[in-house]
Amino acid sequence: MSCLMNLYETYEANKDFVGKIDYMHSGQSFTLLPVSHTTQTAHIEVAVTEDGSFHTAHVIDKNDRDTIIPCTEDSASRAGAVIAPYPLHDKLSYVAGDFVSYGGKIKDKDHEPFSSYINNLKKWAESPFTTSQVKSIYTYLSKRLLIKDLVAEKILWLDENGQLITKWNDKYKALCGDKKPDIFSSVASGQDSAFVRFTIYSKGKSLQKVWLDKEMYDSFTHFYNEQLSERDLCFVSGQWLPATEKHANKIRNAGDKAKLISANDTSGFTYRGRFNESHEAASISYEVSQKAHNALKWLIRRQARIVDNRVFLVWSIHNDKVINPEDDIYDISHLSAEMEDPSAYTNSEFANQFKKAMDGYRNKLDPNAKVNILILDSATTGRLAILYYRSMQQNVYLQRLADWHSQCVWQHDYRKGKDKQLLAYFGAPATKDIAYAAYGSKASDKVVKGLMERMLPCIVDEKRVPKDIVHSTFYRARNPVAIDRWEWEKTLSIACALINRQEYENNNGRGFTVALDEQNIDRNYLFGRLLAIADVLEHRALKSEDWRLSNATRYMNEFSEHPERTWKTIQSSLVPYQARLGHGGLYLTQLIDDVAAKISYQDFDNQPLTGKFLLGFYSQRHQLYQKKKDADSVTETN
Amino acid sequence: MKNSYEFVVYGPYALFTDPLTKIGGEKSTYQIPTYQALKGIVESVYWKPTIIHYIDAVRVMNVIRMESKGIRPIEYGGGNTLANYTYLKEPKYIVKGHFEFNMNRPDLESDRNEGKHNSIFQRALKAGGRRDIFLGTRECQGYVEPCSFNEGSGFYDDREEKIYFGTMVHGISYPDETGRNELEVRLWQPVMNKGVIEFIRPEECSEIRKVKEMTSKEFVLADIETADSLLDALEKGAMR
Numbered sequence: 001m002s003c004l005m006n007l008y009e010t011y012e013a014n015k016d017f018v019g020k021i022d023y024m025h026s027g028q029s030f031t032l033l034p035v036s037h038t039t040q041t042a043h044i045e046v047a048v049t050e051d052g053s054f055h056t057a058h059v060i061d062k063n064d065r066d067t068i069i070p071c072t073e074d075s076a077s078r079a080g081a082v083i084a085p086y087p088l089h090d091k092l093s094y095v096a097g098d099f100v101s102y103g104g105k106i107k108d109k110d111h112e113p114f115s116s117y118i119n120n121l122k123k124w125a126e127s128p129f130t131t132s133q134v135k136s137i138y139t140y141l142s143k144r145l146l147i148k149d150l151v152a153e154k155i156l157w158l159d160e161n162g163q164l165i166t167k168w169n170d171k172y173k174a175l176c177g178d179k180k181p182d183i184f185s186s187v188a189s190g191q192d193s194a195f196v197r198f199t200i201y202s203k204g205k206s207l208q209k210v211w212l213d214k215e216m217y218d219s220f221t222h223f224y225n226e227q228l229s230e231r232d233l234c235f236v237s238g239q240w241l242p243a244t245e246k247h248a249n250k251i252r253n254a255g256d257k258a259k260l261i262s263a264n265d266t267s268g269f270t271y272r273g274r275f276n277e278s279h280e281a282a283s284i285s286y287e288v289s290q291k292a293h294n295a296l297k298w299l300i301r302r303q304a305r306i307v308d309n310r311v312f313l314v315w316s317i318h319n320d321k322v323i324n325p326e327d328d329i330y331d332i333s334h335l336s337a338e339m340e341d342p343s344a345y346t347n348s349e350f351a352n353q354f355k356k357a358m359d360g361y362r363n364k365l366d367p368n369a370k371v372n373i374l375i376l377d378s379a380t381t382g383r384l385a386i387l388y389y390r391s392m393q394q395n396v397y398l399q400r401l402a403d404w405h406s407q408c409v410w411q412h413d414y415r416k417g418k419d420k421q422l423l424a425y426f427g428a429p430a431t432k433d434i435a436y437a438a439y440g441s442k443a444s445d446k447v448v449k450g451l452m453e454r455m456l457p458c459i460v461d462e463k464r465v466p467k468d469i470v471h472s473t474f475y476r477a478r479n480p481v482a483i484d485r486w487e488w489e490k491t492l493s494i495a496c497a498l499i500n501r502q503e504y505e506n507n508n509g510r511g512f513t514v515a516l517d518e519q520n521i522d523r524n525y526l527f528g529r530l531l532a533i534a535d536v537l538e539h540r541a542l543k544s545e546d547w548r549l550s551n552a553t554r555y556m557n558e559f560s561e562h563p564e565r566t567w568k569t570i571q572s573s574l575v576p577y578q579a580r581l582g583h584g585g586l587y588l589t590q591l592i593d594d595v596a597a598k599i600s601y602q603d604f605d606n607q608p609l610t611g612k613f614l615l616g617f618y619s620q621r622h623q624l625y626q627k628k629k630d631a632d633s634v635t636e637t638n
Numbered sequence: 639m640k641n642s643y644e645f646v647v648y649g650p651y652a653l654f655t656d657p658l659t660k661i662g663g664e665k666s667t668y669q670i671p672t673y674q675a676l677k678g679i680v681e682s683v684y685w686k687p688t689i690i691h692y693i694d695a696v697r698v699m700n701v702i703r704m705e706s707k708g709i710r711p712i713e714y715g716g717g718n719t720l721a722n723y724t725y726l727k728e729p730k731y732i733v734k735g736h737f738e739f740n741m742n743r744p745d746l747e748s749d750r751n752e753g754k755h756n757s758i759f760q761r762a763l764k765a766g767g768r769r770d771i772f773l774g775t776r777e778c779q780g781y782v783e784p785c786s787f788n789e790g791s792g793f794y795d796d797r798e799e800k801i802y803f804g805t806m807v808h809g810i811s812y813p814d815e816t817g818r819n820e821l822e823v824r825l826w827q828p829v830m831n832k833g834v835i836e837f838i839r840p841e842e843c844s845e846i847r848k849v850k851e852m853t854s855k856e857f858v859l860a861d862i863e864t865a866d867s868l869l870d871a872l873e874k875g876a877m878r
Binding site for chain 1: 657658659660661662663664666669701702703704705706708711713714715719720721722723724727799802803804805806807810821825826827845846847849850
């Protein structure tokens with residue numbers, strides 16, 4: 001899995017971000033965690049003076065609770081009755097020496113969580129890697145006075161027997177000054193499970209908070225590194241380093257139990273047979289595991305797309321935001337400032353423009369940089385699988401994107417611009433939109449994520465677009481009766497884009513343009529044009545009335561199956577509209593004759609039409625409306 | 639040389655499981671075959687305890703592409719589970735290798751006849767191998783055909799830049815080939831240059847990890863039935 005190696009290198013290249021808090025769109029904070037650290041929600045903050053006595057404490061405000069805390073392998077994965085204290089900040093039951101005397105319940109009388117906590121802290125405070133902060137906190141906590149001090153500070157509350165109130169009840173109001181204390185609203189499960197974090201108060205110096213201090217991170221990392229188990233050959237880095245068998249979870253989000261590397265199955269013969277134990281099958285060093293997982297978590301929160309828990313992640317080691325292959329041109333132009341208005345281009349101009357934009361973007365990058373593309377998903381709650389991994393040279397990647405965006409192109413007008421106006425633009429549709437075009441706007445996320453995964457090789461490896469996707473989109477696009485108008489228009493332009501790409505695949509790099517190709521005498525294309533003219537003619541005649549489906553679009557599905565037979569019906573239903581238009585309809589009537597004349601005698605039959613018929617339809621309709629608009633603007637200026 | 643061979647192997651899918659993903663059950667493939675996987679393919683074509691196969695180089699013909707599938711593995715304790723496996727799609731490799739005599743088997747000295755083994759290997763190759771060929775795992779059926787190493791055009795033929803794959807498993811060393819009483823796993827850092835990966839020999843791998851104690855299986859000549867005696871027995875059976 002050189003994927004892990006690349007994640008490890010990403011961590012090394014972005015060390016400056018360690019501990020820096022950033023925010024997701026949702027407002028949640030995230031950071032690149034230091035090695036041997038994790039995040040926890042703290043409820044109480046205790047300030048200790050430098051000489052190790054109590055200073056102040058307060059209940060932490062809701063928006064400030066996320067805390068980076070040091071952790072060991074055992075504490076990171078502790079559960080149930082296991083006693084595994086975090087090294088510094090932890091729950092009351094671990095950090096308070098007077099927990100039991102205030103009625104705190106512990107599972108095993110002989111093994112007090114506090115003694116195991118304070119022994120570990122002592123080791124850290126006495127190690128050569130210690131800092132003055134650790135010593136101060138250790139000095140204070142070994143006095144076993146925490147709850148007493150917190151009660152005096154009116155953070156924690158006792159009932160009439162001098163025991164901690166476990167569950168809030170209005171009858172305690174009298175004891176607590178006639179209102180419900182903050183601690184009960186911030187810790188849902190009662191005072192005794194409050195999480196405490198410590199910091200140092202100094203009169204003279206302005207000290208950094210303990211959990212934001214880089215020196216503290218390094219102090220613990222070095223201290224813990226000394227205690228790690230024996231060395232083993234790391235399958236990722238190829239070096240002999242302290243190994244670990246416990247790997248991170250919470251990769252996609254805070255509630256995510258799935259692990260990328262796990263080995264819980266000793267009976268299912270996933271690795272047994274040749275090997276007896278999981279560490280015989282593979283081993284990975286603590287350092288690599290920590291750094292790679294931390295980098296992955298950071299990247300996912302920073303720039304991944306998540307659809308139905310499937311993670312789509314594209315990144316480059318050197319912290320550049322990378323163009324996402326799933327995006328359409330609007331999202332991309334967002335990234336590269338050089339991209340001008342993407343609406344008004346034809347294929348070749350567009351391709352040039354796109355390349356220029358890419359080049360502008362490319363110049364900022366290291367030419368040897370690599371782009372990594374990763375898809376993760378889990379079939380069960382406990383394990384995360386790598387569904388797709390690809391690492392490629394940045395310029396190759398950009399070239400592929402440029403090819404995709406100049407081959408799978410058509411004119412779309414379903415995107416809303418900055419001012420919420422529908423904007424016509426020219427380019428490749430986003431893979432998500434392709435999914436909705438192929439399976440309908442109500443397609444479930446499960447289907448969407450599957451399609452997104454299947455489209456990726458088409459973009460980054462120049463593979464052919466799967467036929468079923470093109471077909472499905474085509475069948476939906478030729479049936480306007482079944483769906484709303486806006487959805488049909490969207491499906492139509494996406495179908496055109498896909499069919500155009502198919503054309504590039506079949507014809508060694510020659511495709512269609514939106515501009516009408518009058519020289520094209522392909523049967524499907526011409527039939528498409530005929531249908532478009534009939535559609536426009538009817539709408540012109542109905543100008544003043546409300547918009548409704550024309551006969552031509554109504555018969556579209558049937559027409560694509562039996563063009564000759566259906567054309568007869570459509571043409572005869574056109575007669576009244578032609579009559580209504582009178583002389584004004586002459587041009588369109590002539591155009592019908594022109595186009596029909598181009599279809600050779602033996603081609604005018606009931607053979608079903610292929611996708612190209614949509615291209616002819618779209619281009620012809622586009623041209624006629626374009627012409628109309630030009631004529632309108634001419635009259636206006638007059 | 640009378641002990642070398644070249645052939646093409648291909649199939650619809652391959653799964654050269656990355657050991658890190660194997661232990662959890664969500665198997666994901668390496669991007670290229672390991673030395674050991676190719677050795678397994680060669681051994682399926684033709685192998686005798688007399689010889690050890692060595693893979694010299696592999697040429698990657700098709701673009702390296704992955705496809706994931708939802709799999710329902712059967713649990714040994716009954717029932718089933720769900721997993722995602724990630725396969726290589728449409729792999730095709732041209733392999734160059736040779737065989738050498740296994741000097742840890744002095745008892746088979748009389749069988750050391752290069753020309754004979756080479757002829758048998760070539761015949762077996764022409765027939766598509768003596769045993770089933772599979773690319774990495776059992777569900778990925780593969781096919782072998784005689785082929786020369788530089789034949790045809792590959793996707794990476796004209797790539798100027800070298801492609802690095804990080805640290806990978808090279809293969810597994812068994813006691814009967816190393817002479818040491820332990821099972822070992824070897825790691826290395828492969829590099830692909832214009833589609834070709836030149837393998838180092840197992841003993842050149844510097845990163846070797848002992849997995850566990852293991853002894854080689856004992857064979858004595860008395861266990862082995864010679865072709866002549868088998869033919870005798872068959873003929874006697876036919877006479878009856």
